[in-house]
Amino acid sequence: MDEMEQLREMAFKKARFDPESDLQICEFLGEFEKGLAVYESLMAPGAADDRWAGLCHLAHGNRERALECLFRSVERGCHAAKIDLARVLFICDRVEECQKELQEIEPQGLSRFNQAMYFRVTAIHRSAFDLVEAAKLSERSWRVIQSADEFVFAAPRILHTLAYIYQTAKKPEKTDLYLSRAEEICVTRFKWHIKLTRLDLLFDLNRFDEARELCAELIDCPYPLIKSSGMTVMGCIELSLWNPEKARGWFEMAWEYAGRHNMYDNHFISLSYLVMVYHAQGHASKVQLALREMQKYADNANFNQKFLLRKTWVKGSYQQEDVVLLREVEAFWLRAGNPSEVLRTRIYRLSMSMKLGLWDEDVLKELDQIVEHMIAEGLTHEFSEEWLFVPELFEMINRRHGNLLSVPAGPHIKILSIDREALEIHGAMIKLPFKKSFELIVYLCIKKEASLDGIAVDVFGDMPRDRARNYFHQIRHVINHKIKSITITYDRSTRMYALKSEHRLSLDVAPHLEGQKRLEGIFLPSSDSDWVIELNQRLGE
Template identity: 25%
Template sequence: MAHGLQHAVLTGDYRRGVQLFAALKRPRAQDYRWAGVCHLYLGNVLDARRLLLTAVAQGDQTAHIDLAGCLRFEGEFEAARQHLAGLNIAQLSSRDAALALREAAILEQQCGEVSRAATLLDEAWSHAVGAPPLTQAAVAHSIGLVAAHQGKDVKAEAYLRFAEDQADPARRVYVQLARAASATYLGKFENAQQHLTRAQQHIADCPLAAPLLPYGWGTWYRATGRGEQARAAFGEVIGLAREQQQPETEFYAQLWLVALATAAGDRILERVSLRRARALALVKTPRAQAYLDWREGTAMVCEGDARGLERLEAAREAFQAAGCTREVVWVLLHLAEAYDRLGPLEAAREALRGAADAHVMLGGQQHLAPELHGLKQTRQRLDALGEHEYERVLCAPSQQTPPVAHVDLMTLDSPAILVNGQRARLQMRKSIEVLAYLLRHGASPLVTLQTEVFDGVPPARAKNYIHQVRLELKRLVPGLSVPYDPGAQVYRVHCEGVHLTWDLQEVRDALLSTSPDVMLTTKFNVKDFLRGSESEWVEAERERMSRWIVRVGLETMDTWYNEGDYAKCLKLAERLIEVDPLDEGLHDFLIRATAQVKGISAARTTCWESQAFFAREVGHVPPLLERLALQLQQQALN
């Protein structure tokens, strides 16, 4: 009977699982866990929580994974984190390791840490490949959601399709809703409608997803210009979310109502929905705060309140730091409107240019009409643009955009451009450097490129070389070009149907992230930036990035050391010494963390090695290391 209960869970037959558990005379701890999972997917959140707590109390530590998911549904994010924190991934089965990492990733995503979520899901997938198909489907579903959030729609579709093929009926509903959302954001409304219709046909298989179905229809109605139906759909979401105690779902539905009300000038609905959104106090994540700042800031600007600009800027900064480029585009459009209304106009132009840049980085695929609908002055500004002006990329209908290609600019190892994973066969040695310079410094005039990238090369020859680079990139990387703007007399990077990623930008995103753990996984080989180049700007960028990495690393280790996370300190110090071997502060943390993790004897050896290294490289031992050596001899290291 107990084995049958586990089989019911692993095959997605949750109603059968509930029946089997009820028939057990002496349930074991693991039986309580499986029964809790069944109740959770059937929408019985309180019963699920009670059963999972019982499983934990009776000694089934893996039940913490499912209990974290249950708490997440109820908006208790910090409590969910605590249940995951005590798990040792290395000691779990492939299935449980994959699910634990997936749950941690979902929490990071819902808190706005999209890059961190993607990293955790990569690790989860490495465990999932050795787990049952339903586990693979669950992880693939989450990878697809995060990839779509990052604008990587080709990757998202591949993983979501895989998840749909492998999923049980309940999971399949979630996957269909995710595919519908992705298609809606891309303006593929017919595809989105098909996915929503299929999800609607099977929603009885997954009662827990009931609020998400009208949520999907609400975003679809809004995107297709059907405001009244969108209002009704989000009203339905709110009722269902309250019934199922899903405060986060209600929170975002209230904010969609705010957006609809603000665009329509309905100040009563706007105020009521904002008040309710603020009242959902348990939804306390950076992502939720950024969304609230965005919608409330827009509402304040419409009332002529300049404080709304601060709220919108705060939302932009939060989304940018978290790697939420899609939301950055949307908020920048609202900032352009706000500055157009309240001034200065130059800030409006800058916001619009920033929105265009972020939109291009996403491959130009996002359907922006729903956000532009309520931004009258921004629409007028876009309509007034000349045919060849850069910001017109914000006007292009997504249906006219060719399929997105993934282009990876690799500059931290052997320089290369990868198109859909395949190395482009570049002949011009400076092609990648020209591209990297323009991405780093923005639109630049010819004379700047000649002096910064082609220093020492005759101007005429440098100009011809740039022309050859432009032709090569256009030929080998479809959709990526370096056009010349005769009006502004500058070169810039232009993407059309391309999702461009840059490894150096990923390092920058990690340093700006609010999640310090990314410092343990991000590749920091910035000394190899554009290996082989001797340009002064490249040398300066290597040094600047190295100093930035070390500075953030020292601040992070200081926090970790004070909190007792000595193992993390040790790992990060070992990584960062490769970036700057002569930074005394890194050696300080390396030695002190070694003492805490491996003992005084190991710390003495490490200290001796550091002293020998400095003596060999610079001819003297820093006083800081001499003091550490003395403290180690006296065994008084703090």
């Protein structure tokens, strides 16, 4: 008995149905490589063979080959292939074309299986606009599939779609319900897709220990698409725990693996995080290389907007027009009906406003409105992988809203400047060499970035300029090579210095700088610098 005959026997033991093609059996059983090998061996493949070859390509993450096969299938007379073509067009962000294909389908003339798939794909399309209607369409798909011969193969996929819609709607209990039922009845390798969606749910709920265990399982699975996704989520978990070096390793692995297997979506997503990690670690050349690679795959409107957000953020030295550009990105996501991406972009825009000194009552009011929205919609666990890149905003939200955001259990650097001068790293007090070291750290923490001349004037006062510059470089060398948890970086393009850390960093005087309360003690008590005296006077008023 040859391998294909064994697969037929295996499929018919699970359900008696009339397959359109041997490739349908391969796709149902998750034997995608075998299906594509069968397709290549056919002397004259038919329209149905084209359809199921397209779905095997899609399962491998090769959407371009999937489109090629599905267009061919439709042109050769397989009307039902329009269902799958619409689905791939939606995945490719060609939403209007997806809608057009769906409108041309007459579901009444389809088999029960294809009717159920039609309602499922229509639900996926509607999920971008109306989640309530999408859920109803998925439920209709679920009712139709009950009497189909292909129930055992199709039912888990429909339940998986329902789970996806409820996850998008931020209803974790219903998501878990439908995922559990899908797992219970799944008898094919589609179980890996169900596990991947459960991983997304665990990550969204910040249940990182459970997510890590499931990631390890997925990374060991036989499917490249699932494997690559597991690596990417593992990187996101490490970012959420403020471990950028570990995250970088996973993203680099996912990027290389996805590229090797022509999985361009996963390739792009891994790159989008690598750009941010490289930027946070001060690897300017790697940032530019990753950005150029990322741009190659920003081949649809959604990916282009995600690319613009990353590209604008990693510039480092911002202008007012950068804030305007991020407002345009927000407007795009509003029109697209994607509230998660709207919120993500706003977080970066507000952080950029902080760095530009555009922080006023209107901006604070917007921040509080965003936080209220996050609370109302149950989104306080969202974007855990992004907060590492906007630590000042993270700390501000927690100060203003009672530690609302999950505080990572990892390293925490405290800069204590009121009535004392101390640097606490991972719970231990660090002794700093040189008298002006601590003041310099606080100065850069408040200023965000400063020129060497500005530092010399403000921190080193009346000291001769050449001596002040020498003193600064000595302090910088010691901090960068002895302390390591924090570094003073230099941007050659702007000639500005900045304080950087891969860990969570908090400054005790920050609430007073934000005007939340009057300063009762003395800020930097040992300093006689003019900027410190002026700040003490202003904060004490």
